[in-house]
Amino acid sequence: MIRRAVVLLVILAAFAMVAPVLAPYGAGDAFRDFLHAPPMRPHLDGLSPRVHPLVLADRLEQRFEPDRSRSVKLPWVERDEHAPVFLMGADDFGRDVLSRLLYGARTSIGLALVATLGAVLIGAFAGAFAGYQGGWIDDAIMRIADFVLVLPAIYVVLVLRAMLPLVLPATTVFLLISWIFVVVGWPFVAKGVRGIVAAEAGREYVQAARSLGASPLRILTVHLIPACAGHLVVQATLLLPAYILAEATLSFIGLGFPDPVASWGTMLAGAGNYNAVSRFPWTLTPALAIFAVVLATNLVAANDAPRSR
């Protein structure tokens, strides 16, 4: 499982970085004449894929119809500002859902990765320190970890986020939310690390290192934390989808990123009401993206179960 989990994490990180490059339009490019335009179906004209441009059939109902007499090339090949191509439809500002989904991948997966990295680092050090020191330090750190674990994480995130000013610039939001996520995530990592370190600290190789005069910091970073690598990878694969979901939840209720920023949560926030869901279901595509990421992590985790039995 560990190798597959590493592969998945690398793929997601690479996807988050590359995704915006693949987007045909900018995340904020709004086409005012195409509010809630439906997804357009490409067809083959010879060998090159073409799309019939949309014409507004009824402004009041926001109904569009494809103009079969004309066809335009896909936006990656040739961009026509008057006949934009929405392969996954457009949202309430006339922005391309596909482009925002790809830009949103950078925000949502990027935030989750940063928070995961933070939680794994802090959790590893807190857990290793507790396990290595033992005594009251161990007790204190683990009591705090247990307390955080008992609480339903989304409420802790909610309270901590609501405590901060509600309107903030996007980069500040990114940093604040990743810190909040680290606060609720580190105990999951720390508990396992503490157990492994406490068990390993008595082993011969640690005694050997100590008798050679290695400092506690060196023993922790060079010998003990690498012993937890498997546990750290497993926890990272579990935290990542949870963080993506938490961002979506926060942005959905309006405590996440401010609107022009594309994230899977902000996109769902515009799509989540009854009217939008029934009339413009293509705006729900970020929910499918979240489903896909969670499914991928579950598949990585699940295929392992029969062998461990």
Place this chain on the structure above:
Amino acid sequence: MGRYLARRLAFALLLVLVVSSSALLLTRLAPGDFAAEQGLDLDAASRERLRLDLGLDQPIAQQYLSWLGGVVRFDFGTSLLYSRPVSAIVGERAVNTAVLAAIALIVATLVGVPLGIYSGTSTGPGRSIVRTLSIIGLSVPPLVGSLALVFVAARTGWFPVGGMTSSASGALSATEWLADLARHLPLPALALALPLAASLERLQSEAIAAASHESFVAASRARGVDRMRTILHHAWPVSLRPVLGFYGVMIGSLFSGSFIVEVVTSWPGLGRLMFDALKARDMFLVAGCAATGALFLAAGTLVADLLLAYTDPRVRSGERR
């Protein structure tokens, strides 16, 4: 057993106190207060007057101590947002959340456990179908699930969407009201129950598969006890431990999940109330919600642990597994 219960009750009390106190203090320390969140129609002078009237100008220590003094007498203060006693508002909403969570828990159990027993003991093609469905179910978190169900409901009209009862429910008789509630319940309960049912199925499946390899199962089969009876009377009770242990974890998931389900489907529960209270900086209401949530959580984990102790005497005596 008495000491065990006493220790758990003391922990529950501490949890409620710490959670509600920190919620109150954090809300008080947050930038902006209730008066500042009252919109633009209030000028500076009336904002100040509101602050004085509500006692928001008092030092934080004094506010906290007088709140604590009330809590000892089960008086959780008055909501600034609704001008009603916190306990009354929280009570109504807590019942709604409890109904939703309980139904979801029952549905998840009735679906997940039997399917898990089936997929853990059978060898037919049904086994991989159940397993695949479970992994898909696990991947549908309540946010995604409730949005998907709202979409289905909007397209098909099978369920009403939004709220707990129809808007005209005031004029209904008790039975009509219950029928109305029963029509509104499936959507949010299903969204909440789906990933939990899948988790239960996976756990039960693995646990009973492991238990089926025990020698007493083979012995019982060798003596000629039929397969169904062996599974249900011999393998299943032994496999219950990890499943019941998961119920303690599930209480937390139910709470976290019900928050977003309540927001998406406009279910008037504790989660939405807490969110509204947080946004309005209504610190007493926030503390009341947090206290109730912590109480549910402590009670839920206690019940789950007692169930566990009932099936495994080693836990009862405080012995480590």
